[in-house]
Amino acid sequence: MHKPVVTIFYQFNPWHTTIGGIQTLISLFIKYAPSEFDLRLVGTANDRCQPTMKWQKAEFAGREISFLPLFILENDNVRNLIPTTVKYTNALLGRCFASDFMHFHRLEPTLAAFNWQGEKTLFIHNDIHTQMQTNDEKKAILWRRFPAAYFALESLLVRQFDQILSCNSDSAELYRQRYSSMGDRIAYIKNSFDNEIFYSLSQQERETKRRELALKLGLVPETRFILFAGRLHPQKDPLLLVRAFAALNESHTHLLIAGDGELATKMRAEIGRLSLTERVTMLGAINQIELSKLHRICNVFVLTSAYEGLPLVVLEALASGTPVVTTRTGETPKLLTDDSGVVCSQRTPESIADSIRQVLLHPEDYPSVSCVQTACPYAACTVISDIYREMLNRWELRTFSAVSS
Template sequence: MRKPILTIFYQFNPWNTTIGGIQTLIKNFIKYAPSEFEVRLVGTGCSSSQAVGKWQEAELAGRVISFLPLFTLHNDNIRSLIPTTLKYTSALVGHCFASDFMHFHRLEPTLAALNWCGEKTLFVHNDIRAQMQAGGDKKAILWRKFPAAYFALEKFLLRQFHHILSCNTDAVELYRQRYPTIAERVTYIKNSFDNEIFYPLSKEEREASRCKLASDLGLAEDTHFVLFAGRLHPQKDPVLLVRAFAALNITNVHLLLAGDGELTNIVRTEIERLGLSRQVTMLGAVEQTEMAQLHRISNAFVLSSAYEGLPLVALEALASGTPVVTTRCGETPKILAADTGVVCEERTPQGIADALKQVLLHPENYPTESCLQAAKPYAAHTVIKEVYSQMWQRWNKSN
């Protein structure tokens, strides 16, 4: 019997240093795919060596896949004048990539897939209601200028999906209420981290690695680190985080900003304006293995987001034994306990600074073992294995 084919659709190149939980989740679905499945990815190219519009065999995380780049995109971490999602959707039109299973991580590209046969799954990564209502720059999410148009498009497109999976319980309830005729297709799925990459160090190893990073950065040996990782985008509000760090005012604490995006220059200017150049390091886009090491040596991981689903970086931090400080948005507050992190009641510089102080001044209240237990149910090996198992059962039943 032939292998069932899974085709994943998303506007990125997995061999590029790319930022985002969606990209990481897709890589996990490729890495942990059972050998019984053939996996294909329709993405974007990043170099002239990848022929645009042609299927090619390639290896990712030890797994051979079929890859087709629709167009060349040199840096998917920064938005261009024309949204990448629009470019990707336009490039899909006129093609037919129908497969046994199809996974989509954006709604708009599924316009091109309306007549494709096969089982379609949509992954919903954010709480769309919170996303639409968030304050700040409306250009950050173009649909926020036209919410009625978005929800009309959503209503039209959702009916084609056999499964709608969200890592955010509020989003699950919203979709079930908004679309009662397809409510049974909407389910919660745990987001998942790669448990082979994100794990803790021993106390001695952690201390030695922390001292080495401090030395490499030309900082005092007793420097402790707070880590942020993600796109420098209005959703993540890194400017608010920099202002919170100024309000923190603890001399031996250093902020590491791992990420890239359209707010890079604005963040850099804010760091200089606040006189924080010696207390903050902008690392740019960081490879996953290096990111894992940063999680392991940090005293706290921090999110200042305006809206979220369940950010993978929060799970990666917990899996590394690092407590999390987060604003009250998305699913993260629901998985944190008193001994694994702090939820900011106010999304203000002082509110975030006060939450960070709780963790930094009393690390004994946030033991490594508690963080590990919080992350354990979200390990990719377990979560993704279960998804594929259900797909395999449906495949066998229909064939």
């Protein structure tokens, strides 16, 4: 009996670091896939040395996969005039990559898959309806200029899916209301973090390594670190974070910004305008191993997003024993406990600064063990294994039914 084939569709190259929770989640689906499945990824190439439109065997995270890059995408951290999703969708049109299971992480590419046979799953990573209504930044998503067109496209395409899985419970409920006849196909799904990479240290180890980082950066040993990690994109609103840090005005604090994106230049200008150059370090894009080291030694992780699903980086911070300060958006406020983080009352610099100050001045109220306990149910080794087990059960049932008939 042949193995069931899972084909994952997304515009990235897993061997080339790009910033984003979708990329991280797909990497986890590859890493933690059981041997009972054959994996295929339809992605992109990052340079001209890699042939496009050709299947190739490769290894990722110790797992053999078949990889087909549709076109060359050198840097997806910064948006181009033509959205990458449009290029990706166009490259899929007229082709057929049907398989036993097909996982899509954006709606638009499924235009090409409408007539493909096999079990199709759409993963929803943001609350798209809230995202469309946010007024802060019209460039955050191109569809916000044409919301009626998006929802018409969604209505056309959504019925082809056997499953719609959202990491935001409000979004899942909205989809159930919008497509009531598909209610049994729509479900909330836990996002997950790689528990082999993100884990906590003892308090003594944590303090030692925090002091080492302070000295490395030329700061006083008592420096307390505030961390942000993610794409420098209007959705994450990192400019609000910089303004909140200015409003914090606490001595011996330093802001670390890990990430890259279209707002990088504006952020450097804002950091200079607020006279924060000596108190903020922009690290650029860093890999997961380096990020995990920062999570383990920082005093607080801060998220200032305008809209979210459930950011993986929040789970990664908590799993590393670091409390989280977040705006009231996405699934994070429902996840945090009183002793693992703070939800800001308003999306203003002053409110965010007050919440950060609360954590910095009272670290005993947010112990590492509480943070780790909050993240524990979201460990990839459990969450993703459960998903694959259910997939295998459905495939075996279908196969048995086909043989019996």
